[in-house]
Amino acid sequence: MMETAFTKGEIPLLRVEGLTKRYLKGGPPVVDGVSFEVAPAEIFALLGPSGCGKTTTLRLIAGFERADEGRVWLMGQEVTRWPPERRGIGFVFQDYALFPHLSVWENVAFGLRHLKGRERWARVEEVLGLVGLTVFKDRKPGELSGGQQQRVALARAIAPGPRLVLLDEPFSSLDAALRQTTRDEVRAMLKQAGIGAVLVTHDQEEALSFADRLAVMRGGRLEQTGTPEEVYLRPRTPFVAQFLGRTNLIPGEGRGGWAETPLGRLSLVEEAHGPVLLSLRPEGLGLAAPLGHLGERQLEGVVVAREFKGHDLTYRVRLGSRELTVQEGPESPFRAGDRVRVLVRAKAVVVGQGRQEGT
Amino acid sequence: MAAQTLRPIPLPLLAVALLVGLGVLLPLAYLGLRAAQAEPGQLVEIVLRPRNLQLLLNTLALLLGVIALTTLLALPLAWLTSRTDLRGRRLWTLLLTLPLAVPGYVGVFGFFGATGGSGWLSGLLGFTWPRPTGYLGALGVLTLFTYPYLFLNLRAALLGLDSALEESARSLGYRGYQVFFRVVLPQLRPALYAGWLLVGLHVLGDFGVVSLVRFETFSYAIYLQYSSAFDRVYAAWLSLMLLLLTGSLLWLEARLLKNLSLSRVGLGSSRLPQRTPLGYGALPAYAFLLLPVVGALVVPLVSIGYWVLQYPSGYLSWEGVVQALENSARASAPAALLSALMALPLAYLGVRYPSRLARALERVAYLGYATPPLAFALALIFFSLRGAPFLYQTLALLVLAYALHFLAEAIGPVRSALYQAPPRLEEAARSLGFGPFQAFFRATFPLLRRGMLASMALVFLSAMKELPLTFLLAPVGYSTLATRIWGYTSEALFAEAAPYALLVVLLSAGFVGLLLTQER
Numbered sequence: 001m002m003e004t005a006f007t008k009g010e011i012p013l014l015r016v017e018g019l020t021k022r023y024l025k026g027g028p029p030v031v032d033g034v035s036f037e038v039a040p041a042e043i044f045a046l047l048g049p050s051g052c053g054k055t056t057t058l059r060l061i062a063g064f065e066r067a068d069e070g071r072v073w074l075m076g077q078e079v080t081r082w083p084p085e086r087r088g089i090g091f092v093f094q095d096y097a098l099f100p101h102l103s104v105w106e107n108v109a110f111g112l113r114h115l116k117g118r119e120r121w122a123r124v125e126e127v128l129g130l131v132g133l134t135v136f137k138d139r140k141p142g143e144l145s146g147g148q149q150q151r152v153a154l155a156r157a158i159a160p161g162p163r164l165v166l167l168d169e170p171f172s173s174l175d176a177a178l179r180q181t182t183r184d185e186v187r188a189m190l191k192q193a194g195i196g197a198v199l200v201t202h203d204q205e206e207a208l209s210f211a212d213r214l215a216v217m218r219g220g221r222l223e224q225t226g227t228p229e230e231v232y233l234r235p236r237t238p239f240v241a242q243f244l245g246r247t248n249l250i251p252g253e254g255r256g257g258w259a260e261t262p263l264g265r266l267s268l269v270e271e272a273h274g275p276v277l278l279s280l281r282p283e284g285l286g287l288a289a290p291l292g293h294l295g296e297r298q299l300e301g302v303v304v305a306r307e308f309k310g311h312d313l314t315y316r317v318r319l320g321s322r323e324l325t326v327q328e329g330p331e332s333p334f335r336a337g338d339r340v341r342v343l344v345r346a347k348a349v350v351v352g353q354g355r356q357e358g359t
Numbered sequence: 360m361a362a363q364t365l366r367p368i369p370l371p372l373l374a375v376a377l378l379v380g381l382g383v384l385l386p387l388a389y390l391g392l393r394a395a396q397a398e399p400g401q402l403v404e405i406v407l408r409p410r411n412l413q414l415l416l417n418t419l420a421l422l423l424g425v426i427a428l429t430t431l432l433a434l435p436l437a438w439l440t441s442r443t444d445l446r447g448r449r450l451w452t453l454l455l456t457l458p459l460a461v462p463g464y465v466g467v468f469g470f471f472g473a474t475g476g477s478g479w480l481s482g483l484l485g486f487t488w489p490r491p492t493g494y495l496g497a498l499g500v501l502t503l504f505t506y507p508y509l510f511l512n513l514r515a516a517l518l519g520l521d522s523a524l525e526e527s528a529r530s531l532g533y534r535g536y537q538v539f540f541r542v543v544l545p546q547l548r549p550a551l552y553a554g555w556l557l558v559g560l561h562v563l564g565d566f567g568v569v570s571l572v573r574f575e576t577f578s579y580a581i582y583l584q585y586s587s588a589f590d591r592v593y594a595a596w597l598s599l600m601l602l603l604l605t606g607s608l609l610w611l612e613a614r615l616l617k618n619l620s621l622s623r624v625g626l627g628s629s630r631l632p633q634r635t636p637l638g639y640g641a642l643p644a645y646a647f648l649l650l651p652v653v654g655a656l657v658v659p660l661v662s663i664g665y666w667v668l669q670y671p672s673g674y675l676s677w678e679g680v681v682q683a684l685e686n687s688a689r690a691s692a693p694a695a696l697l698s699a700l701m702a703l704p705l706a707y708l709g710v711r712y713p714s715r716l717a718r719a720l721e722r723v724a725y726l727g728y729a730t731p732p733l734a735f736a737l738a739l740i741f742f743s744l745r746g747a748p749f750l751y752q753t754l755a756l757l758v759l760a761y762a763l764h765f766l767a768e769a770i771g772p773v774r775s776a777l778y779q780a781p782p783r784l785e786e787a788a789r790s791l792g793f794g795p796f797q798a799f800f801r802a803t804f805p806l807l808r809r810g811m812l813a814s815m816a817l818v819f820l821s822a823m824k825e826l827p828l829t830f831l832l833a834p835v836g837y838s839t840l841a842t843r844i845w846g847y848t849s850e851a852l853f854a855e856a857a858p859y860a861l862l863v864v865l866l867s868a869g870f871v872g873l874l875l876t877q878e879r
Contacts (some may be wrong), residue, residue: 018877062790063789064786064789083789083794083795084786084789084790085789085790085791085792085793085794085798088792089790090790091786091787091790093783093786093787095781095783095850097781097783097784097786097787099784099787099788099802099805100806101805101806110788110801111791111792112792113792113793156787156791157790157791160791236469
């Protein structure tokens, strides 16, 4: 499969195999057989709802928690039993965990024990320059804004020169406007420095735009791993399809390259046979005025709700007993109550085989 | 139930915490060992002595009397300062709390210095006011200096009560005083039990007051046996009986609390209750508030002032005062340091690795606090004689006793500081290449400085005033502020005692000031 984005034989930066962790003896696993690989300088995201075990996975990789089962390799070296301080992995905490008694400069210098005097000074200045905080170096963390604290946390984590940085929801405490720019800056900086990263987030947009590859996690397991495009365009499970943006789930009967469904015949991305569950993104559907001469041969429905969002417009359309979400351009003219013709513009993706519990 | 984490407790931390726990329990075990040395015939004779019954009755009478009297005093005081339109409620609360910090023996000094033929009160009134001695003396003095425990608990509870409950009762047709007895009072039960326990432990542990007013309770009898009769087996047995009494009190409190569940049902923050206007009742109310303030603050302070002025500077220099202050400090300062250092692993264990073991170890620390000091001192003597003879009659043993006894005071501030230092700071340090110990000392410890200092200051100030432990454990001829005050007062040398009492009162004021800053 295409799950590894690097050539065979190259040693992955991070390899995780069968990682399992229970917090309660005999209780359900919080992390359940998680396996993935991260290539050098690759940015990997773990995406999932809260409580899915993604942060625990990150803490297991960092060594803050001890795995019940499974193994962790860093650059081909097994580190499963190593204490965190031996692993040399940078970690950025959700609330940053800056040392409140130390200045920005001292926070960044904290991990530079092996450097002395001039070298140490030069490295701190270099990293502070990288995150653009040189002028704030004498301040205490409490005197900085959230965005600045975030950058100090990152600077502190990368100062010792780790090959891998773990980011635990690092942008979630920033306000929306700041989040996007900070995200872009951090990404550019990681790429420039050639540092690999594992990002944990519950924000699908963040994962899609930040990561080179991502894994969707649910109930302690990885449901799907791949590039953002693969995971968004070819979800393998109904959960992945729904978690990465809105979708319409439609049951049908596979007949090879197409499927028989309540919406009529739908073309499939991959061939399938027998009962299937299909996903059709709202942007794969469109609306037009019904044409009288088509009669029964068109998909005619009624607009139930209209949600104008500026750059686009989302309709809820009732079609028989089923409601569909349809995305249109901002100039689309239909209003609630209008009769419309639903157009299928994209191929459907099979997200489940066999009888499903419906949408 | 809190989730039992599978994270293993680091072994060194566990070892240190267990050692501290052992420090409290081991001496008590030696007490039992020493008591068991009696021969069977002797044993029966010791346990069944009629004097024991008399001591038990005396101790119980004092215990129940003080509890009843403090309740009658503290309940109205708490209500007046929390639920009425009284003026200066904060100032009254402070004044009514202050006696807590004044040791009972200074209180006795204050009353003795005021009454009797030589007292200033007699001079003022023109007739001789009798000295408070015996049961009534002990009852009065102990009530005046222990009621704040109950007052503070009740006041906090009254302020925390949901006023909607009282308003519901009002709307259901109950009158004001009916509401108080049917709705408010039942809800004050946890606060009453907690306050009674503190008052009770104080009464059982008291030595200064009962010995000066010469009322024979277990504590006083232990002292007499140990110091004059040299019957150590009997002293050990008396200590065990006192411990049994203390244990019963703790058990009773736990049992009473177990069947109580008075937490608020439903969500939403409760509003502050309405304040009752006092109207014409204000004058008697102020008079009532003044009663304990005069008894526990004004009388001792006037006595101290009066007798300091009488201090015979001619033939006695101030050298003795300085010497005693220095002696007190020389024992208290290392004890404060030791106590804070012992509190650190216990608090850390409790905050970062909450488990049954951590809770048990913390309880042991509180046990050291609850154990009557005379019994604890005696236990340490037996322990040092048997297990570590090189410690007997040394300053080190006194320091150890202070540190173990006041350990419970040291845990609080360290624990609050720890709660404010998130564990992620240590994890961040670990990910930056530091081992567990280095990570703790570089990331967390700097944040505990204030808490550690507060712990040390609390223990230091408490140890400076400590009497019974000092009495039994100080090296021969080593006198401190507390032992000097007790010694001079028991010989009615009030002028000689006054400068020492002044110093202790100043230290007590510092203690209260510190507590108030900690509350914020």
